[in-house]
Amino acid sequence: MTEFADGRHSPGSSPARPVLRAAGAGVAAGAVGIAASELLAGVVPGAPSLIIAVGSFVIAKQPPGAKDLVATLFGTSDKLALNVAVVIVALLVAAVAGVVGRRSFGNASRLFAGFGLAAFAAAALQPLNSTVLAAVNAALATGASIGALRILLADAGFLAPVRLGRTGRDEDDGSVAPSGGMPNASMPGWSRRRFLLRAGAFLVGAVAAGALGRLLIARGHPSGVPVSASLPAPAAPAQPLVADESLAATGITPIVIPNDAFYQIDTELLSPQVDASTWQLRVTGMVDHPLTFNYSELLAMPLFEQYVTLACVSNEVGGGLVGNTLWTGVHLKEVLAQAGVQSGATQIVGRSVDGFTVGFPTAWALDPSREPMIAVGMNRLPLPAEHGYPARLIVPGLYGYVSATKWLSEIELTTREAFDAYWVALGWAKDGPILTASRIDHPSDGTTLAAGEVDIDGLAWAPDRGVASVEVSIDNGPWQTTMLSRAISRATWVQWWLRWQAKPGQHTIQVRATDGTGAVQTQTPGGPEPAGATGYHQVQVSVS
Ligand SMILES: Nc1nc2c(c(=O)[nH]1)N[C@H]1C(S)=C(S)[C@@H](COP(=O)(O)O)O[C@H]1N2
Numbered sequence: 235m236t237e238f239a240d241g242r243h244s245p246g247s248s249p250a251r252p253v254l255r256a257a258g259a260g261v262a263a264g265a266v267g268i269a270a271s272e273l274l275a276g277v278v279p280g281a282p283s284l285i286i287a288v289g290s291f292v293i294a295k296q297p298p299g300a301k302d303l304v305a306t307l308f309g310t311s312d313k314l315a316l317n318v319a320v321v322i323v324a325l326l327v328a329a330v331a332g333v334v335g336r337r338s339f340g341n342a343s344r345l346f347a348g349f350g351l352a353a354f355a356a357a358a359l360q361p362l363n364s365t366v367l368a369a370v371n372a373a374l375a376t377g378a379s380i381g382a383l384r385i386l387l388a389d390a391g392f393l394a395p396v397r398l399g400r401t402g403r404d405e406d407d408g409s410v411a412p413s414g415g416m417p418n419a420s421m422p423g424w425s426r427r428r429f430l431l432r433a434g435a436f437l438v439g440a441v442a443a444g445a446l447g448r449l450l451i452a453r454g455h456p457s458g459v460p461v462s463a464s465l466p467a468p469a470a471p472a473q474p475l476v477a478d479e480s481l482a483a484t485g486i487t488p489i490v491i492p493n494d495a496f497y498q499i500d501t502e503l504l505s506p507q508v509d510a511s512t513w514q515l516r517v518t519g520m521v522d523h524p525l526t527f528n529y530s531e532l533l534a535m536p537l538f539e540q541y542v543t544l545a546c547v548s549n550e551v552g553g554g555l556v557g558n559t560l561w562t563g564v565h566l567k568e569v570l571a572q573a574g575v576q577s578g579a580t581q582i583v584g585r586s587v588d589g590f591t592v593g594f595p596t597a598w599a600l601d602p603s604r605e606p607m608i609a610v611g612m613n614r615l616p617l618p619a620e621h622g623y624p625a626r627l628i629v630p631g632l633y634g635y636v637s638a639t640k641w642l643s644e645i646e647l648t649t650r651e652a653f654d655a656y657w658v659a660l661g662w663a664k665d666g667p668i669l670t671a672s673r674i675d676h677p678s679d680g681t682t683l684a685a686g687e688v689d690i691d692g693l694a695w696a697p698d699r700g701v702a703s704v705e706v707s708i709d710n711g712p713w714q715t716t717m718l719s720r721a722i723s724r725a726t727w728v729q730w731w732l733r734w735q736a737k738p739g740q741h742t743i744q745v746r747a748t749d750g751t752g753a754v755q756t757q758t759p760g761g762p763e764p765a766g767a768t769g770y771h772q773v774q775v776s777v778s
């Protein structure tokens with residue numbers, strides 16, 4: 235921090251109130267600019283939201299030290315928080331512009347223009363944004379902010395009143411307070427009222443216009459609904475679940491998660507809305523025959539269905555970033571066979587329309603024990619936009635960050651050494667096999683229960699080694715074997731269940747799973763960075 239040696243807080247002036255007024259004028263003016271641009275983004279198809287652009291830039295350019303923070307930033311409510319944070323920072327800059335504007339309206343304008351330019355750059359950097367519309371929107375935001383600030387600073391008595399078709403001297407940098415020197419610290423009451431009324435009107439108008447813009451932006455990015463209505467019938471449908479593949483105990487987490495409840499993790503503040511009629515999937519790199527598929531060509535291939543449990547590497551012990559669903563898709567092996575994978579192509583890279591990348595070993599994909607897929611459907615519906623419409627990769631046994639590219643646009647065959655995917659370049663593990671894990675869903679941590687029979691249940695997963703057993707220990711007592719749902723496959727999670735005779739007092743319940751190879755999940759707490767969280771999930775309950 236620099237200390238100012240001059241008499242900036244000279245005695246005799248009481249700068250606090252004028253400074254507050256000027257800052258308020260800046261905030262109201264900034265709000266007008268933000269609202270104008272959000273409204274434009276909502277009304278004009280393809281016009282990017284500058285707030286979302288700046289938020290996306292923050293996600294993309296996160297400093298390496300912040301990657302833990304940002305990796306956990308990808309839940310839906312965290313995305314809202316990031317949007318709010320961007321707005322707050324923008325309004326703080328606007329407040330500074332207001333204060334600067336007391337002395338030099340030109341400098342205040344330059345500050346707004348600089349911020350507008352930065353927002354434009356952030357928007358233009360996003361591969362899916364139109365540069366022209368980004369420029370138009372940034373210009374609108376900047377112009378609206380400067381115009382609103384000019385009016386408010388005049389109302390507040392810092393600048394000469396705004397006259398249309400100005401007759402006098404050119405007002406730009408030279409615009410100064412009417413008194414010529416220090417701003418008017420003692421505004422007459424009528425003027426203060428006019429300033430407050432106008433600033434309030436600008437703020438209310440901005441909130442209304444901004445909210446409307448946001449509503450329209452969200453309309454353009456519907457969530458939860460598939461973009462196209464139906465999928466062709468699969469050549470190889472999944473068997474219907476038999477009763478014991480899904481325990482029906484009350485409240486137990488379902489074995490198949492509905493599409494709108496499936497966890498969502500990605501670097502996008504708004505899911506890309508891909509137009510399936512122009513979308514293409516290319517197979518490139520170390521292949522004998524590079525291929526291109528459009529959506530109908532992909533759907534015309536034999537489709538198959540399988541249940542696969544997908545998990546996020548940043549899931550904490552006991553966390554919800556894991557889900558199991560019925561995927562419909564094309565065999566990746568079949569596409570690779572058509573392309574002719576060259577020897578030495580040790581890595582498969584999945585690229586998204588938005589530039590996101592994954593990478594996994596070719597040998598993992600070609601292993602006869604698993605069926606990686608180019609998925610087009612979830613629970614027999616086309617993929618919802620937020621889960622990767624029109625197509626994504628699903629590779630049994632691997633965390634999403636190394637495998638599950640949404641909005642897939644390219645499959646490139648390369649070497650392991652030649653390329654590090656998005657999260658690997660940020661320090662996460664190059665290999666991402668899903669660690670064996672188990673979770674207690676009931677009773678939940680911190681609850682109070684009545685003594686007597688209590689159902690303890692939850693989920694356990696070890697894709698794609700399968701879960702062999704799940705055990706529960708109460709108050710560090712002996713490990714008790716729980717009842718398991720019959721596994722749909724080794725790639726899916728299982729439900730587990732145990733009935734407990736609860737006695738009054740405080741109790742700790744712990745769970746652990748053993749995978750299909752006989753390995754017990756890691757007990758030592760660790761991660762999630764760089765390769766996934768370890769440790770036993772435990773909950774504390776009091777029984778009365
Ligand atoms: N294009 C794209 N695909 C992506 C991601 C992303 O950020 N962008 N995130 C990956 C991660 S980290 C996970 S865990 C899964 C989550 O898939 P879901 O949102 O459908 O649950 O998507 C993967 N695919």
Ligand SMILES: [Mo]
Nearest residue numbers: 546547634635
């Ligand atoms: Mo993830």
